Amino acid sequence: MTTPPKTSRKKAHSGSKGLHPRNIHRDGYNFEQLAIACPDLKPYIVQNIYGNSAINFADPAAVKNLNKALLKKDYNIDAWDIPDGFLCPPVPGRVDYLHYIADLLKVGDTNAAAAKIKLLDIGTGANGIYALLACKAYGWHCTASDINPTALNNVETIVEKNKSIKGNLTLRLQSDKSHIFTGIIHDNEYFDVSVCNPPFHASLDEALKGNRKKRHNLEAKRLSASPQSASLATLPALNFGGQNAELWCKGGEHKFLRTMIKESHIYSKQCRWFTTLVSKSDNLKPAKKLLQKLHAANIKEIEMKQGQKITRILAWSFEPIPN
Template sequence: MSSHHRRKNQAKPVRKNLHPRNLHNQGYDFPALVKKHPALAPYVKPNAHGNLSIDFATPLAVKTLNAALLSHHYDIGGWDIPEGALCPPIPGRADYIHYVADLPGLEKTNIKLLDIGTGANGIYPLLACQIYGWQCVGSDINTQSLANVSEIIARNPSLKEQISLRIQPDKNHIFEGIIQAGEFFDISVCNPPFHASLDEALKGSQLKLNNLARSRGEQKAQSQSPTLNFGGMGAELWCKGGEQLFLKKLIKESHAYSTQCRWFTSLVSKADNVKPAKKLIRKLGAVDIREIEMKQGNKVTRVLAWTFI
């Protein structure tokens, strides 16, 4: 499917600063999305600039947009997540997959990917599978999250052969208990929990809402009951020590599995966490470290990739 995606994309001018192969460089084609996924129709309205859009502060609207995008662009039907689960931005998640696909050694066809903390949305295995035809394993500590991904796979029989799910029985481990003896992955991906506590996660959610309201020229969003408007069940959004400590644990444990995975990668949402992470990776003897910058509009995120092979 990758060559089809590649050809389709190169003819068009890139507007969104996304990876050149990313299908979302042109923004959202709402009429086409509504046609493919009629449930989106009630949420699509002209915004302040007169362009069709949705209210990104409404969780159900965002979730329905995701279902429409996955159906229209990636042939994934019936995508859904439980209330309160993390709702990922599809263009940004596709960008991660496209950028890591450019890493050395990942140009072959039979690539095996491990997603650490796949959540209830299972987004990385779903995209990697449909864009590049990779074999994927999704792991998580939450059985309900994995049950939901399992349901998505069941609604898309073609995915059954390509995606498998594993429960992490010990919250203190990342690769241990997931990577089996004699098993080899070409790449591991991860979207770490970035807050250090539930309270911090709630404040972050409120800040996000206020920023959205400001960008639409509205008053500050009303402080709502402590729910996370962008979703995220427990471990999806926060862990003790936040992103920095999680990255430290991920990097240290990656060293123990250095011969069983070619590239270890992780999203790093806080720029301040990059330097100490790189320092630790170097100290552990990685032979190649890469910091990949991803841009979406004005937002910049980064992926850290390292290999001991």
């Protein structure tokens, strides 16, 4: 009789905005200091109805320049940029994922062993955010993959302008869109962990509907009442950008997770922990069921909370790993 895998569910740490205790963005943003680090942000800073500095998070240009400022000021990443139309992820939430991964691997930011960690970023996009932050926040060695050559070329440009990252970050093109790990993990290669933010829509139409809902929520919650803020009518349809492969794939998140889990079994001896964000909670149960069928030794669900938003990390390993 097969021994069932260890499963656990870990709640997010309490605290400001629910971010991880090591997340330096827990106390919000100092827009004045950020504007000094990145003057391009200054035109997008407005006063909200409480008299505090803010930006319009429904404006993609404001969000992109906020990212540039955060990466420059807090992580010493220069010249970060993305081409028009590519996904612009929020830095605090992305680095939160990495802090929880560090906990999963049992390495802290002051642990000398942390520098030896090898991370595989699946679907790094043009922003390269996970790999870049892992290099700078933890000193990890990263390999980042994507199916889009333009995306990888953009990350390569960022790396070239940040010499401290060069040598710690390797880029690989996934030439077969039907695969995730195959063609990326080489023979006799071993990673401590893989990370992924999968496309969660099943079609372009679904992605557009989801974006319209997000835009509506952002506008409803927008603190700024300043006339300097862009109205929804002047903003592009996809306020956070995103190429097809970044936002949607055939079968959506459910099928992507199924493919990822099946391929992870093939490389079970070449990666200690496989992890991925799961946007839709309904996809967790079938994913865990498939992992149990494939005899995963450990399955963990890690819950991250950012304000009212809850994000889940699904982590699994085929190696017996002690608690």
